Amino acid sequence: MKIIKVKDYESMSKKAAFILASQVNIKDDSVLGLATGSTPLGMYKEIIQIYKERLIDFSNITTFNLDEYYGLSGKDHQSYRYYMNQNLFDHINIDKQNTFIPNGKTDNPELESNNYDKLVEEKGNIDLQVLGIGSNAHIGFNEPDEKFASGTHLVDLNEETIKANSRFFNSLDEVPKKAISMGMRNIMRAKKIILLASGIDKAEAIKNTIKGDIIPEVPASILQLHPDVTFIIDEEAASKL
Template identity: 40%
Template sequence: MEIVIVPDSAAGARVAARLIARVVTAKPTAVLGLATGSSPLGTYAELAEQATSGTTDFSAASGFALDEYVGIPAEHPQSYAAVIDREVTRRLGMDPARVHVPDGRATEIPAACDAYEAAIRASGGVDIQILGIGANGHIGFNEPSSSLSSRTRIKTLTPRTRADNARFFDSLDDVPTHCLTQGLGTIMDARRIVLVAQGSAKAAAVAAAVEGPVSAMCPASVLQFHPHATVVVDEAAAADLTLTDYYRHTYDNKPDWQI
């Protein structure tokens, strides 16, 4: 894992956006793995500025969202179909037909999950997966105890995750109890991964993912096995790491073409 410690969330968004833009510039038809939640919003805003200025062209790129709630309408403002359309597809100038979200309203959930996996494979696979991390170490909605080899499936959200997401809804009772999520095995198939985390609330999860043992109790720790995963964290999210001087030295002395 490549650890990048930045002063604040704005700097983290710029670093992550630069990494993503490089992939799209090198391959205009790149397939992006799109995280939801609050963590990547700054990164998407940076990418939107690049799209608006013409610095990076996303019009031929494709996208696959990490997850979707089960049972809420697609037009609900907090459905991830709506969030991805609002924060990514429109702002980056992507073709809506090339941006895909798991079908949380499917009548046959297992079949919908299999179809999503098949669509990712048919696209040629994800070139760069964007991730956030939950306070309990989840990535996507792969909650603690998720299989490290899991594929797209239905999951029950933990009380902590529902409480964390309640700020997006009118009340905790309105937060769905289930979701569809790409599995950890699906995420690990991406050619490159960039995870962004901000704030002291994520410090323990970041430390467990980066420096702790690989464990299903911290799903993000599986990224230690990935050949090209970059973790971009601000000072607050890096507070519980023990090797911060080493991470700074390693990144600061890495040739630009390796980053």
């Protein structure tokens, strides 16, 4: 486990963008695992900037996102498909056919999940996985539970997550209560993982993830078992280490 402590959100975003850009440069047909939420927004802005300076080419890149709200279509402004298009894909030369996000509108979440897992495998698994972390230490939407979920699956979001994510919606009632999320198998099979965390709200989760036991009640703690994981965390997120 490698820990890169940086000053603030901006330095975290720059560092993460640099690692992602290097991955794309080194292997131009990389498979990237991408995250949503507020944490990676700065990184995506930096990536777009690097792209504009013509330093990276996404034409052969494939991406898989971690999760999508169940019940939202990609056209919904709160969906993660919409988020990815707005914040990254519409600004770079990626072929959208090669960008994958679970279909939140499926009427068969199990089939959708199985197909998603198969597709990740068909593409040779993820080269670089980018993760954020919830204040309850969830990664993707893998909530604290009695066991680690393996494959992509339909998740009941817990109250803390629904409350935290309500800041993106008009009201608490509008926040979807379920999501389709990659499980730990795809995440742990990624060749390299970077986890980004910024702010005091993440300090406890970071401490438990890095220093605590490997338990499903702290989903991100499973990363202790990964051979190539780098935490890029700012001073506040690192304050309890």
